[in-house]
Amino acid sequence: MDHTDDLALRFEEHRSHLRAVAYRLLGSLAEADDAVQEAWLRLSRSDSTQVTNLGGWLTTVVSRICLNLLRDRRHRDEQPLDTRVPDPIVSEIDGGDPEHEAVLADSVSVAMLVVLETLTPAERLAFVLHDLFAMPFDEIGPILDRTPTTTRQLASRARRRVRGATPTPEPDQARQRAVVEAFLAAARGGDLAALVDLLHPDVVVRSDGGTLRPSTLVRGPQAVAQGAIVFARIAELTRPTLVNGAVGAVALSDGRVVAVAAFTVADGRVLELNILSDPDRLSLL
Numbered sequence: 001m002d003h004t005d006d007l008a009l010r011f012e013e014h015r016s017h018l019r020a021v022a023y024r025l026l027g028s029l030a031e032a033d034d035a036v037q038e039a040w041l042r043l044s045r046s047d048s049t050q051v052t053n054l055g056g057w058l059t060t061v062v063s064r065i066c067l068n069l070l071r072d073r074r075h076r077d078e079q080p081l082d083t084r085v086p087d088p089i090v091s092e093i094d095g096g097d098p099e100h101e102a103v104l105a106d107s108v109s110v111a112m113l114v115v116l117e118t119l120t121p122a123e124r125l126a127f128v129l130h131d132l133f134a135m136p137f138d139e140i141g142p143i144l145d146r147t148p149t150t151t152r153q154l155a156s157r158a159r160r161r162v163r164g165a166t167p168t169p170e171p172d173q174a175r176q177r178a179v180v181e182a183f184l185a186a187a188r189g190g191d192l193a194a195l196v197d198l199l200h201p202d203v204v205v206r207s208d209g210g211t212l213r214p215s216t217l218v219r220g221p222q223a224v225a226q227g228a229i230v231f232a233r234i235a236e237l238t239r240p241t242l243v244n245g246a247v248g249a250v251a252l253s254d255g256r257v258v259a260v261a262a263f264t265v266a267d268g269r270v271l272e273l274n275i276l277s278d279p280d281r282l283s284l285l
Contacts, residue, residue: 004044007043007044007048008040010054011040011043011054011058014054014055014058014059015036017055017059018035018036018039018058018059018062019032019033019036021059021062021063021066021128021129021133022035022036022062022065022066023087023089024108024113024116024128024132025063025066025067025070025124025125025128026066026069026070027086027087027113027116027117028086028087029087029089029284029285030087030284031066031069035062035065035066035069036062038065039058039061039062039065042061043057043058043061056139059129059133059135060139060142060143063125063129063140063143064143066125067121067122067125067143067144070121070124070125071121074120074121082206082217083206083207083208083215083216083217084114084117084206084208084215085110085114085206085207085208085262085274085275085276086110086113086114086116086117087276087281087284087285088110088243088244088248088260088262088274088276088285089243089244089245090241090242090243090248090250090260090285091241091242092241092242093177093240093241093242093247108132108244109166109169109244109245109246109262109264110243110244110248110262110274111166111167111169111262111264111272111274112162112166113244114206114274115161115162115165115166116128116162118161118165119158119161119162122144122146122154123154123155123157123158123161124158125140125143125144126140126144126151126152126154126155126158127154127155127158127159127162129143130151130155131155131159136148137149137151137152137155140155167264167266167271167272168266169246169264169265169266169271170265170266170267170268173246173247175265175268176246176247176263176265177240177247179198179263179265179268179269179270180240180247180248180249180263180265180270181240182194182198183195183198183228183263183270184232184238184239184240184249186198186228187228187229187231187232187238188232188238190229190232192225192226192229195221195224195225195228195229196221196222196225198269198270199221199224199225199269199270200221200266200267200269200270200271201221202219202271203219203220203221203224203269203270203271203272203273204217204218204219204224204271204272204273205217205218205219205224205227205272205273205274205275206272206273206274206275207275207277208274208275208276208277208278209277209278210277210278210279210280210281211278211280212278212279212280213277213278213279224273231251231259234253234258235251235252235253235258235259236252236253236254237251237252237253238250238251238252239252241260243260243261243262243263244262246262246263246264246265247263247265248260248261248262248263249261249263257282257285258277258279258282259275259276259277259282260275260276260282260285261273261274261275262274262275
């Protein structure tokens with residue numbers, strides 16, 4: 001086995017961790033894969049004999065790549081932050097996809113990823129690396145060109161925003177599924193009263209249609225229930241699935257996925273719905 005083959009094998013040992021880091025930093029599976037691939041290219045062009053901690057080196061490289069992508073996105077993206085829905089990770093409700101296990105380890109909900117989208121790139125990186133991956137501030141600081149103290153302050157500010165805006169979901173998957181299935185049945189049956197009863201008074205629905213479809217933000221049980229009934233008439237089939245480790249739903253029409261919905265269930269009601277209906281991004285999932 002030559003040096004390149006050995007290096008590739010060592011890199012593969014870290015790939016799942018690097019993809020998990022990149023996904024949480026970017027909220028995009030395609031961009032996460034690109035960031036990991038770029039890290040491999042940089043490693044293959046470098047003098048790896050000088051790298052004493054390969055996992056730490058690769059995490060730093062991926063984080064810097066993601067930071068640059070976040071900054072570029074912030075400058076060029078015209079989509080309002082309040083309707084942006086990150087890529088969901090979808091798997092069968094009765095059996096997870098092994099490829100997604102590493103990304104879903106200590107699962108981050110779509111609802112949390114939505115909140116992360118509102119952070120500055122520096123806040124997001126400091127929070128994700130420290131709070132989700134236990135990376136010390138003296139290692140995160142150089143990635144941001146900040147002191148450990150300033151980096152700690154960035155993470156603290158991000159943590160307050162995440163805790164204040166991220167709903168606390170129902171932890172029991174069976175209870176989640178019961179509420180989601182009741183919601184889908186009421187929507188298919190056009191039962192407005194039943195839908196309103198299933199919705200939290202503070203319910204919010206975020207629908208990201210990308211550049212080809214309008215993106216919307218709807219609040220309140222009555223408006224959300226009416227929208228659910230209208231959508232149920234369009235979709236030929238809607239069935240429960242797992243979305244980022246929680247019970248959600250996939251809608252199909254003409255054999256194609258037209259939407260993926262991430263539900264946040266709290267106190268036996270639907271508190272938040274984040275729906276990706278962008279056909280370009282759905283085709284990549």
